[in-house]
Each structure stands twice: as C-alpha cells, then as structure tokens.
Amino acid sequence: MLDDVDRRILRHFQAEPSLTTAELAERCRITSGVCWRRIEKMQAAGVIEGQEAVIDWAALGYAVEVSLRITLDKTQARAFDEFTAAARNVAEVIEIQTFLGRVDVRLSVLARDMAHYQQVYRDRILTLPHIADIEALMHIARVKRDEVLPV
Numbered sequence: 001m002l003d004d005v006d007r008r009i010l011r012h013f014q015a016e017p018s019l020t021t022a023e024l025a026e027r028c029r030i031t032s033g034v035c036w037r038r039i040e041k042m043q044a045a046g047v048i049e050g051q052e053a054v055i056d057w058a059a060l061g062y063a064v065e066v067s068l069r070i071t072l073d074k075t076q077a078r079a080f081d082e083f084t085a086a087a088r089n090v091a092e093v094i095e096i097q098t099f100l101g102r103v104d105v106r107l108s109v110l111a112r113d114m115a116h117y118q119q120v121y122r123d124r125i126l127t128l129p130h131i132a133d134i135e136a137l138m139h140i141a142r143v144k145r146d147e148v149l150p151v
Helices: 004-015 021-028 032-044 079-088 114-125
Strands: 064-072 093-098 105-111 131-138
Touching: 004 021, 004 032, 021 032, 064 079, 064 114, 079 093, 079 105, 105 114
Parallel strands: none
Antiparallel strands: 064 105, 064 131, 093 105
C-alpha cells in the first residue's frame, strides 16, 4: 500500500508535523506537488487522520490525572453503549478505551486538584450507568508518550 516515498513522508511528518508541504518535500527529496498529492492520497485512504495540538494540562492548572478501570454490569444488554454515551458527557474525561477481559472500560480523568477530583468522582463518575466495579490508578509520571511508529 505504501511505497518508499510515502514512508519517507510519514517519517518526517511524524517527527515534525508542523513542517510546511514545501519543507516536507525538501526533506523527502521530492517536489512540493508530489508531496501534496501523496499527503492527500494518504488522508483519503485514512492513513493520515489529521493533526492535533498536544496540550500540557498541568500548565493549565490540571494537576491530578487518574486512570479508572471499570467493570460493567454486563447483564444489561446496552451496558457498554449507555455507559460510554454518558461518560462522553463528563468534561473531565479526556479518554475512553474499551477492552475485552476483566476490565471493560478505562477512563482517563483530569482534575485541578484532589478536591476537584473527589467532586468529579462522586458527582459525575459514580453516577454513570451500569458500573459493577471501579478501580482508580493515580497517575504519577508519564514515562513515554509517543504515537510515532517505525515506517
């Protein structure tokens, strides 16, 4: 699906997503037109889904990050759908992942401080539907954060 030129574009694009098409083309040793068409093709194919800003939440005053591992009451037919729909409405939930196994869902929750976390946990998380069990893991440090894959 991808040839060497596409992989070269992706390697440089992952390393520095803020490069202009001209800068990216220069680094890949191709013309800007070829680079632009290749990027468009990879976007259309879903290889490149978009670009996003990486925000340092601590710099904005969010000092507490908690990972909640949740087991749902699977005796309810729509437990997953109803839970995830409700969890999407909690502003402090920044990520929702679903799993196969003992843990069904993981929520990443941000809060300004422990008092704010306690309020979110009691008022917004514990009231989510179909929770059978919940385990909180307090975030201490991010050792690696990277979505760059070898291409």
